[in-house]
Amino acid sequence: MTRTSTSAPADQQRDAMNEPRGVVTAILWAGGWLAAVIAVAVTAISAATALKLTGVPDPGPITTYGLPMLTAIGEFAAAIALGSAVFAAFFVPPQTDHVLDVGGYRAIRIAATASLVWSVCAVLLMPLAASEVSGSPLSEAILPKNLMTAYGQVAEVRTWFWTAVFALVAAMVARIILKWGLTTIVIGFVVLSLMPSALAGHSSAGGDHDVATNSLILHIVGATLWLGGLAAVVVYALSSGKWRALAVRRFSRVAFWCILVVGASGVINALVRVPIGELFDDTYGRLVVGKIVALAVLGALGAWHRRVTIAQLESEERPSLFVRFGLVELMVFAATFGLAVGLSRTPPPLIDTSEISTTKNAIGYDLAGPPTFVRFLTDWRFDLIFGTAAIVLAVVYLRGVIRLRRRGDDWPVGRTFAFLLGCLLLLLATSSGLGRYAPAMFSVHMISHMLMSMMIPVLLILGGPVTLALRALPPAGRGNPPGPREWIQTGVHSGYSKFITHPLFASVMFVGSFYILYLGGVYEAVVQYHAAHLLMNLHFLLSGYLFYWLVIGIDPAPRNVAPPAKLGIVLGSLPFHAFFGIALMMTSAVIAESYYRGLQLPWNYDLFADQRVGGGIAWAAGEIPLVVIMLALLVQWQKSDTRQARRYDRNAERDHDSELESYNDMLRELNKRS
Structure with missing residues (x-):
């Protein structure tokens, strides 16, 4: 710790070191478990229907409820990792030698731990995914031979494998870096760890899957950054960090765009799966409505923060008001994450696949005829x-x-x-x-x-x-x-x-x-x-x-x-x-x-x-x-020659063409010797 903070002011070091680590750990774990409980509860509503639709045997309660629980904890940890890495990179300044200051260093360490949790959850989800798809108990799916076979045959197993790899790399990089600029590497690998699950699931197949997948990518990245950034600034404000007002202002700008991206992409993704007239006729549709309401509540809390608590941060030594309402917002967000995980485990409304052409099933849409100039336009x-x-x-x-x-x-x-x-x-x-x-x-x-x-x-x-x-x-x-x-x-x-x-x-x-x-x-x-x-x-x-x-x-x-x-x-x-x-x-x-x-x-x-x-x-x-x-x-060559000529002329005027005079003196001296 002392290697990264030797040039930091003493009061800043004391602020960061006085951070209540146990309280922070409890808050983050509480959010993860709240997301897990909501995910399990939502999954329980439609578990029987999902098994009936897939036509596979019941793999047992460990698989049925372990999948949403670990998925929720893992995705919550991924959000903490991404938000903490972005916090260290952009929300608080580094020291003058580009080494992370104490607050940034603490954030990147939290990102390392959260990425490791995300990686471990992904590894545990591999046998659970194999168990669910095959209908076999977890005790059989977890055997190395069966797991290797499942990797080649089950897409979900490969999804969680690559998620674990990217998250593990993010954890290792975040654990060893000290320089501010290297935090972008952690951000990149955490975002990569989100992509396998974003490209799988309900949105990856069937008609309009191109629109559904693209919207889901935007939705997941936006929501993850929003939640993770909120958690990072709340933790930093809880420790009365020196740059807390600056960090919250910067996060507020990011959160505004995250709200727009998450809201628009969520609506588009939902409309692809559920016609607007059937939102209240199906469990999937009702869960979509519940998620929309939760996002509206989060948007209202964020707007209230922008109006009231940011200004209050400038004057209070202990930003209690911001922290209290930030914790409420964080728990609402955790519940929303759990709802989203449960939604991903809930079968969407049945679609008559007989009307979907082979072309539409492959690329997401139909083509009216051969390409022409008019159709291109x-x-x-x-x-x-x-x-x-x-x-x-x-x-x-x-x-x-x-x-x-x-x-x-x-x-x-x-x-x-x-x-x-x-x-x-x-x-x-x-x-x-x-x-x-x-x-x-x-x-x-x-x-x-x-x-x-x-x-x-x-x-x-x-x-x-x-x-x-x-x-x-x-x-x-x-x-x-x-x-x-x-x-x-x-x-x-x-x-x-x-x-x-x-x-x-x-x-x-x-x-x-x-x-x-x-x-x-x-x-x-x-x-x-x-x-x-x-x-x-x-x-x-x-x-x-x-x-x-x-x-x-x-x-x-x-x-x-x-x-x-x-x-x-x-x-x-x-x-x-x-x-x-x-x-x-x-x-x-x-x-x-x-x-x-x-x-x-x-x-x-x-x-x-x-x-x-x-x-x-x-x-x-x-x-x-x-x-x-x-x-x-x-053009650039000509401009370069012109600039060089002007530079030479300015230097000649400044020193009375001393370079040319020196050259002439050298020639005269050579002439005398000869």
């Missing part, structure tokens, strides 16, 4: 992940531009146009007819892929979003806690950024992934999963953005690469992209043939010819970005 299906991201990015960017304009500063119109055009293309690539047909046809998928990796990142990079943020966000000021502007600067110049912007790494991630994904068999193995399409789109965007940030980026970068070197990187990388397209056109077998034939689309087309079209698109897609890149490099 008019046949929309909004992507809740990337479509929302495109709109949010555009709005945030415009807010930054407007803030600069109001301040009297200029911002190039061309940069604004480029960034907004990139956001528009992102929306079109994922939510228009292109996004709708991409999972069903390889050629359309390749169009979307090329836009996501080749064109959209170029436009976003040319918009200079980091430069805009650094100019629009106010600096924290000397002696004040770092804010968003300082976080961005630290991230840009971190060791991690220097690693990923190495030319070799960025080039391999950008071009090499094409060969591994399509020619290495990865695409064929994962194309049937909705999660794979989300990860592919994310990879295309990030790898393209990283590569173009290196070669044409106008934003601050951790590496200074000269224009000739940038040109060499482009000329050395893009030919491999063209070769990939040619190799794709020359393949003798159809990639993912069984998947595309299994879709049973309502029109006939040649899969091999469609794949050759996709290869041609990949081969030709690099031409337009190449022209843009060359123009941008020429």
